[in-house]
Amino acid sequence: MSQTVDRALSILPLLAEGPADLGQVADRLGVHKSTALRLLRTLHEHGLVYRQSDQRYRLGARLFALAQEAMENLDVREIAHSHLVRLNEQCGHTVHLAVYEENEVLYIDKVESRYPVRMYSRIGKPVAITVAAVAKLLLADLPEHERRALAEKLDYPMYTSRSTPGPAAFLRELEKVREQGWATDLGGHEESINCVAAPVRGADGRVVAAMSVSAPNVVVTADELLTLLPLVRRTADAISGEYSGRTPAELQ
Amino acid sequence: MSQTVDRALSILPLLAEGPADLGQVADRLGVHKSTALRLLRTLHEHGLVYRQSDQRYRLGARLFALAQEAMENLDVREIAHSHLVRLNEQCGHTVHLAVYEENEVLYIDKVESRYPVRMYSRIGKPVAITVAAVAKLLLADLPEHERRALAEKLDYPMYTSRSTPGPAAFLRELEKVREQGWATDLGGHEESINCVAAPVRGADGRVVAAMSVSAPNVVVTADELLTLLPLVRRTADAISGEYSGRTPAELQ
DNA sequence: ACGAGTGTTGCAGTGCATGCAACACGCCTG
DNA sequence: CAGGCGTGTTGCATGCACTGCAACACTCGT
Known part of the structure; x- marks a missing residue:
């Protein structure tokens, strides 16, 4: 302009x-x-x-x-962080937190599986939007017309044979995710890596962020990872509760 | 303009x-x-x-x-990272890498302590320039007139009783650091935290970055931390060597 | 229903960004 | 050393694009 x-x-x-x-x-x-x-x-x-x-x-x-300050001003992130760390201590795997913004999904926090190191190294990198479990959750919550419009616009790179092939399959997947309230990525981005994710919701029920646990096949099988789903969902719900003020933090 | x-x-x-x-x-x-x-x-x-x-x-x-991409394009950082991780494995404490740019010193990489008590710092955050060990090394290498001009311009916040009080003391400290080729911060920023730092030099001998090891008093005393100095200097020298092409990495 | 508080849009005037051309370098090459 | 590049830099006239204004849409409270 x-x-x-x-x-x-x-x-x-x-x-x-x-x-x-x-x-x-x-x-x-x-x-x-x-x-x-x-x-x-x-x-x-x-x-x-x-x-x-x-x-x-x-x-x-x-x-x-600037990026640093902007990051610190994201209140979801601040609230979520301790929960992510705790989850990481319980399961040992990599934990991610992501938000949706202007046709992109990006990680805003990360706890590494081996040690909680280099938190910001990958943050800011756009997420593989058509396959990542967190992306599915965030997009599944968009109003339908927006979701359709976005699905049409996207590219569908075939990272692996299990990547989402195109708009139709993607919309079907989003519908499923929307109904079940959680999402997975089973080797759709990297052949040997699986993720399971759950949504963080605001007071109005809208999805404001999504979190996931990721682990390679060599550490746990997809089935084993799925057994963590209840734990992941409980964590996400705890964050949702605190974010929407149900469990008021010390100030504000 | x-x-x-x-x-x-x-x-x-x-x-x-x-x-x-x-x-x-x-x-x-x-x-x-x-x-x-x-x-x-x-x-x-x-x-x-x-x-x-x-x-x-x-x-x-x-x-x-953008910040992400810019960060990845810093070649010192890339070269240094594996060395920082190795140093962290050897001593267990927080390791930082910092550079100087336009009157500011900023961390460009960090490996977290393996001890539960950690120091608060973040990549991208401007460093407390008048007290941090890495800042002393980077500023000590500036041409004299620039160093003096900068020292006059700075604020000298008294984070603790051992913070650098003003320009004169700071310039004296820089002179000392310049001669000995390493630096410390003993409780100058946070009462209970000590750092020891060493410079990374380019092929022309100019300081291009500085690295430090930090640990709180409750984990190791200042004296104990100082025993790590040779290790820190060896690591910094190894990075310097690789950066200036003496130990050519695979490409270039 | 009304008013107060937002964000938004067309429009005319002119301040300001633009491209040009000339200049000042450092660096090769002959 | 002159001469040729290839840079980055500066003044200046032109006219465009940015500005502020005023009128309009819109969502809130009460």
Whole structure:
């Protein structure tokens, strides 16, 4: 809507691919070098881009700080975190928390199976939306027209032979997930990895987040993983309860 | 330099504080509502802000993805990571990796302590620059005039009684760190937490990053932590070696 | 039903972003 | 050392795109 801002912001994903110099940026934006320079300068002043020693530009530190702050302001995440850790202690597997936003599903928290390390390393990465168990739960709760529209728009990459093949199958799966109130991904993303997931709901019943437990076949079979379903659902329900204020936390 | 972009980007830190509605954004920018609306729309199209169900704006998902990609493009981080993990396995404490950028020091990787008592820190969070051991190493390597200028500009919050009180003391500390080639923070940030840190150098000898081991007093005393110094330095040197191509990794 | 508080849209004026051209570098190459 | 690039940078005139205004839609309370 605002041409100048639009151009400036287009620089960011461009630099995310890797450092670039002024000429490259100007070319890819289709503007004069001097224009690109001024845009870059403005981005630089705000710390969003950084000029490295060879004069090329890359994304800057403020971006991390912003993403960081944004993350901390997600209240679902804060409430959920201790529950996720506890679940991880009980079952030992990787635990994820994800939300839906603008046609994308993204992880906002993660507890690693072996040790609770590098929490943020994968966070922000878009989830394989057509196969991930958490994605199914989040999409299954969208209003029907939105769900259909989205299903049509998506790509359906065949990660494995059990990946969701197309819109029709996907919508059927979402319908099933919607009714049963939980979801699985049995080797649909990576051949040897299974997940089982449950929804976190707000006070109005809408799904605000989804959490999952993932484990490779070599550790537990799919059937064994499914025995964790009651535990996963209890955890998700506990988060839902706290989130919707039924179990008021200390403040607020 | 570009007014429109400048205004648009000013919205981001504002939203980082928490969700805001159109009126609030317009007020704090000092512009008309319609102007703020168009800026927000542009940011929205690029996924940098998200409109939540109550119509208020907050930072969006693309921000995470960008920060994520930027992080993955930092080659020091990639090279260092396995070394950090190994160090953590050997000593059990929290390990950090940090870089300097535009008057700020920020953590770019972290391996959590295996002890139950952990230190609070997060990747992307700006480091307490006047006291952190890694910050001392990174700043100590700046050219003198830059170092002096920065030292004058900084705030010196007294986190504890042992925090660096002001520019003079800080510059003295940096000089010492510069000569000895390693640094500590003994309760300067949190009363009960000590750190010991060593620099990672590029092929030209300049400090490109710094790594540290941190542990609370209740787990090990400061003296005990200092016995880890040789191990920390060896690890940092190993990373330096690999980074400057002395031990060529598989490609490049 | 009404008013107060939102967010939204068309429109005219002009401030501001734009592209151009000229300049200032550093870096090869002859 | 001159000369040729390939960079990044700066002033300036032009006109477009951004701005603020005012009127409009809309959802809330009470």
